[in-house]
Amino acid sequence: MALLPIGAIAVFQAVQIGAEEQRRLEAALLTSTAEASAGEALAIASASGAVSTLAAHMAADGRTGDSCSDMFETLVQYTRQFSFAGYTDLDGILQCGSEGVGRDMRDGIVFPIMDEQRRPLVLASGYGSISGTSVIVSAAPVYRGTEYLGFVTVSVPHSRIFGIPGSAGTDGALNIVTFNADGAVLSADRAFDRLDNTLPVGRALTSLVSPRQYAFSGHSVDGEDRMFAVVPIIPGVIYALGSWPRETFVWSRLSPVLFPVLMLCVGLIVAFGAVNALVIRHIRRLKNNLKVFSGSRRIVPLSNGRGMAQELAEIDEAWTDLASQLVHDEAELENMVHEKNVLLKEVHHRVKNNLQLIASIVNLKIRRAHSPEARRTLKEVQGRVMSIASVHRALYSSTNNAQVRADELLRSVIDSTIMAGTTEDWSVNITQTYAPVLLYPDQAVPLLLLASEAVTNALKYIGRLDDGRAELDIALTSLTEDEAMLRVNNTRGTPFIPPDQVVGSGLGRSLIAGFATQIGGTVETLVDDNYYDFRLTFEAEAFDPSERETIVEDVDLDLDREGDSD
Structure with missing residues (x-):
């Protein structure tokens, strides 16, 4: 930038010198034309x-x-x-x-x-x-x-005529033509049929008539770039037109401009080279080192400090210290996360073991219970406890401690529920279809319990149709990216379990309503003579402990107020 105005001034002066040279050449052509036509x-x-x-x-x-x-x-x-x-x-x-x-x-x-x-x-x-x-x-x-x-x-x-062009003492590159005021050629230094490179193209000789002498540049009839001069011999009567090739002056016109431009270019190259050597190459290396650190966390210093400005060395030292501290903090954070994951898995494992211990205790109670109603009630409690234990087992077994796959848990829990609620002589066509839906634990637990209750109720009231078919269809489908639906569909007709053996306490209905509220879903039932269709539509939401605790508490209150029909 400092050299630019100096170079601009030099170029301007060179252009002025070139213009002065042009004027000098025009004056020389006018003088030569006047001298060459002096005899004529x-x-x-x-x-x-x-x-x-x-x-x-x-x-x-x-x-x-x-x-x-x-x-x-x-x-x-x-x-x-x-x-x-x-x-x-x-x-x-x-x-x-x-x-x-x-x-x-x-x-x-x-x-x-x-x-x-x-x-x-x-x-x-x-x-x-x-x-x-x-x-x-x-x-x-x-x-x-x-x-x-x-x-x-x-x-x-x-x-x-003494002194016409071509005679002794005349420039060999100069061509002379004389003409009158009417534009008629009077004489020429060459044959009249060879004047194409002597006369200017697009300008009639009558347009060149002037009381003063002057010069101009243009092209001849045959396309040659030439300089022309008009000199009045007898003003108003006879004029001389001289010309010579313009190419002979290209270097003399170009050289005054060429050297200042070269000086400016060389100065800019030297300045750029100096800036590149002192600053740019170190900044480029620093950028590359930052990319390497971003991709691999490998710290590469710029250099040992030789040949580098003190400010750049301080910048390199500062970013190296910052990178080292960042790597150290990331290592500590990763270690803390690992420890928390281990502790969280251990908590889930402990909870699962405690739930299994409760299930074992309930199992002991079942063996010692005397009435079928007591054993059935305890078995239902045992199934619900095992459903919750399945969720915790999935949490500490998976790599993701925050979410679980509802399809895997549902298949495990529903299989256990079906095995406990059916006998070998039942000929029921059971189909299970589960989409891979991810849920947080505060939704997964009530969904498993709700599904277990819905399947238990379906097994209580399932029956054969008139054609002998008995079907139970359980499906979990993804409606949208965030919305899913659980469906339990069973046939009605002739029941497998006699109606007098099915005692409804209203607990299952209360639990289903409470679990649906805790999940944040809506329940819909479609009933006709042949089928009972249960549908739960819900959205997978982020975990919110305070909200879920409030909902669970409300469900507990609602359960105490449920009716007595299943």
Whole structure:
């Protein structure tokens, strides 16, 4: 950034130098064009002066004949650049001249123009009528007062013009073309049919006419990039157009800008290299080390401190200490989590053992009970205790201490319930379908107990249909991502257990209602002549001890108020 303004100033100065060089080259081209056309300008100016003098003499004397012709012959004899001089009347007859007196000039190039315009003019002819060679013709009208009498002409052969382009002392790359105010080419340093790389494209010669000399850049007719200069030889009458190739100046224009730009680029490269060596490469390595630490917790310091700024070394030391402390804290946290998991599994294991101990005690009571009703009641209590023990066994056996799979627990508990509630002579088609639903313990326990009660009730009242079929369908399905449904469907008809042996106390219904409330679900029963369909719809929710404790407490109160029908 510090080098940028310096480089910009240098480039600006270089551009200014290039512009000055351009102006110098344009001035050089103008000078060369003026010098190259000096001989032709002198010859044309001399011819123009001569015709003006001769026109004035003819207007004053008005005589024709031998004395008049002697004047023109003397002029041509003593002016080596002139090849012809003569006077033509308004009818187009050469009245007197250096030669060809009496000749009809109406077929020449001068008479039609002069007869129409009647003003001084300069023309070029590839074949002069009198001289029979390429000439430049200068003509002036002859007036006596306001009466037009004719015109005087002087011819200058191109071969006699001294100093035209291509002669000694002229730049070989310079091309010269002379033209008049009407845009007609008078002379050129090359053949007239080879002017494509001399004339500018898209600009007529008449548009170049100007009372002052000037230069411009453009392309020639054949597409070459050239520089052009226009120099008036006789303002308003004759002009010279010089040009030379522009490619010869490319390096001289480019070199003043190239070196400042190179200096700026080299300065920027050096600055970037220094910043990269001192700062950027260390920051890049620090970024890579942070990525390595993020992926593998491996601490890689930047370097031993050599060749690195003190500030970067302090940053490296600070992040290394921070990373080390983070790794130490993570290790302690992981150790604490592991210890808590072990203790939690141990708690679940102890709870499961205590519940199994209670179940064993209940089993002893069952053996010593005398009445069937007492044994049946104790067996139901034993089943409920074992259902709770199954949940704790699943919790300490799984890797996830927070949630359990309801399908695995239901299959275990329902199998035990079915085995305890059926006999070998029962021909019941039992189907079980469980979706892998994850639940927290505060929902899993009441769901198992509710399912056990629902299946127990179904086994009490299941019967055969008229066609002899007896079916029990138990299913746990996922309705949505968070919602599930437990369904227990059994057939009715002729019961397996006689109605007089089924004593309803209302406890099962109370427990089902309480467990449904604790789960946060809704119970729906569909009953017809053939089927009894029990459905529980609930959502898997996060564990909330305070809410669940309140709900359980409310369920306990509700159980005391339940009716006495199962």
